[in-house]
Amino acid sequence: MRSFVISTMALGGSARALANLANHxxxxxxxxxxxxxxxxxDAYPLHRAVRRRELxxxxxxxxxxxSLHSVVATAARFPQxxxxxxxxxxxxxxxxxxxxxxxxxxxxxxxxxxxRVIMATRxxxxxxxxxEQTDPHAYGSAWHAARRCVYPxxxxxxxxxxxxxxxxxxxxxxxxxxxxxPFEGDRARGTGDRRVVVGLGRLTWEKGFDILIEAFARxxxxxxxxxxxxxGEGGQRAALQVLIARRGLEGRVLLPGTTRDTWSVLAxxxxxxxxxxxxxxxxxxxxxxxxxxxxxxxxxGPAVASxxxxxxxxxxxPRDVESLAAAMERLMLDDDxxxxxxxxxxxxxxxFSIEKVxxxxxxxxxxxxxxTIPCPPPAAxxxxxxxxx
Numbered sequence: 001m002r003s004f005v006i007s008t009m010a011l012g013g014s015a016r017a018l019a020n021l022a023n024h025x026x027x028x029x030x031x032x033x034x035x036x037x038x039x040x041x042d043a044y045p046l047h048r049a050v051r052r053r054e055l056x057x058x059x060x061x062x063x064x065x066x067s068l069h070s071v072v073a074t075a076a077r078f079p080q081x082x083x084x085x086x087x088x089x090x091x092x093x094x095x096x097x098x099x100x101x102x103x104x105x106x107x108x109x110x111x112x113x114x115x116r117v118i119m120a121t122r123x124x125x126x127x128x129x130x131x132e133q134t135d136p137h138a139y140g141s142a143w144h145a146a147r148r149c150v151y152p153x154x155x156x157x158x159x160x161x162x163x164x165x166x167x168x169x170x171x172x173x174x175x176x177x178x179x180x181x182p183f184e185g186d187r188a189r190g191t192g193d194r195r196v197v198v199g200l201g202r203l204t205w206e207k208g209f210d211i212l213i214e215a216f217a218r219x220x221x222x223x224x225x226x227x228x229x230x231x232g233e234g235g236q237r238a239a240l241q242v243l244i245a246r247r248g249l250e251g252r253v254l255l256p257g258t259t260r261d262t263w264s265v266l267a268x269x270x271x272x273x274x275x276x277x278x279x280x281x282x283x284x285x286x287x288x289x290x291x292x293x294x295x296x297x298x299x300x301g302p303a304v305a306s307x308x309x310x311x312x313x314x315x316x317x318p319r320d321v322e323s324l325a326a327a328m329e330r331l332m333l334d335d336d337x338x339x340x341x342x343x344x345x346x347x348x349x350x351x352f353s354i355e356k357v358x359x360x361x362x363x364x365x366x367x368x369x370x371x372t373i374p375c376p377p378p379a380a381x382x383x384x385x386x387x388x389x
Contacts, residue, residue, distance in 0.1 A: 001051075002365065003033040003098070005117050006109040011043040011258060012202075013283045014109050014133040017178040019044035021361065024179075024354045026050045035097070037090075037113065043260060053097075061093035067120075068092040074122045078149040083142075084119065095120035105365050107131050107158075111143040118154045129364070130157045135301045136167035138278030139206070156364055160281040161302045174364055177303070179357040180286040180348045185263040187292060195226045197328065198269035198293070200262065200284040201276070203234030203255070208275035208298070208319075210236075210243060215275070215325035217247040223332050227251075228273075231265055233258045266291035271331055271338065275324060276300040282307070289313065289348040294341035296327045307352070313344035 004022060009015045018034065025032045026047035033051040038058050046052065055061070071091040075084035094116055098106055105127040108117030114130030121128040130151055136159075141147070151157050152170035159165050165173035197216065201207040209230050216228045230240070230253070237255060244253045259265055262284075266272070272288035274297040279285075281303040288295055289307070295314040297304050308314040315331065317323040331338045 001031045001033055001101070001103045003035060003103050003106045004109060005035045005037065005106060005113055007113050008036050008038050008040040009034065009042040009044065010040045013280070016044055016283045017133065018109055019046060020179050020181050020354060021358065022050050023047040024358050055097060057090055057093065061090055063089055063092035064096050067095040070095060070123050071119050074119055081145050081149055083146050087116065091116050091119040095124070098126065099124055105129055109133060111141045111147050115143055115146045115150045118150050122153065127155045130154050132157065132159050132164065134280040135278050136164055138301060158364070161306070163302045176357060176360045177352055178281040178283055178286065179354040180290050180352040181354055182349050183263060183291045185267045188268045193225050195270045195332065196268060197226060197228045197271045197273050198265060199228070199230040199273050201232045203232050203236040203240060205236060206277045208277050209240055211321055211324065212273050212275040213240065213243050213247065213249070213253055214321045215328060216253060217249060218321065218325040219329040220249060220252055223329065226332055228253045230255055231259045262287055263291065266293055269293045271296065271328065273328060274298065274300070274304070279303055286348055286352065289345035292342045292346050294331055294338045294345055296324065296331065298324055307348065313347060314341055
């Protein structure tokens, strides 16, 4: 049994990446389990063979004395991180669950959950693996001190890019990207005179939708047939609506809210734009390219440079309003270049295929603990490649 533990399977990149991987494992006959700590509605369909367990740890969970003693003993090694002792009851309750039956490996997704999994499995006969889903250099974390202490105790720590390993000295880091899955749907773009630029993501500051709106405002008057749709929800909605009104873009920039059917949105998109301040390994970008949409992306971390081949399957530009506006307008005005980039964008499904990504996970699961290489120097870091073949 390969168990994956995550806070929630609600909408988000971590849940999407996990659903893709778990579905692939289950479809080929592996025993796979997804455990959520905080409940909620599953946003992504799961293969019928994926075992699903919801713990709902939002309230203080009950735990056995044995598990609490085990977790407290591990936390005592790091007295400077009071968070570990404060979280001991949750870790102990998770240990009770994971000790119920044999498991090949337990993978924690995200910083807090990875720490909890490692603490919970410290003296259990199971491989403990953390899985970071963000760029640790770009995002602060309330769990940063805890993960720097606890991650070296894990059998392995999966990061999205080799550069991310620098943030976790002493951890046994392996770089495995998120997978690009094939497009599911019928392409409907290119009908009529209307053209659409699409952005996808939470309406939060780090997604940079303010920059995207400002860039579109620079070129909107010259390109009246184009609109901008930003699909997602979050705390920045009101601020973005104010910005849209201030730039006189009502009716040209739309905030339709959250969508569970990303493929339908991308099927009618003519251009995809990513203006984030930072990204780990963006699933929205992978999905847009898989759907055959030409992307314009700003510099927002090493993953984007790995995914988008500038001038081949998309455009990469510096992270400023003028550069983003110029690149968007360039493709708005040139149907042929836009189509050429889109035709190559779909190659992302082969370059980062679920089969290749799963094979990297298989290699990690099959590696004995003593063979897992501690985080090496920068020139040789992360033994598993980001692209295969």
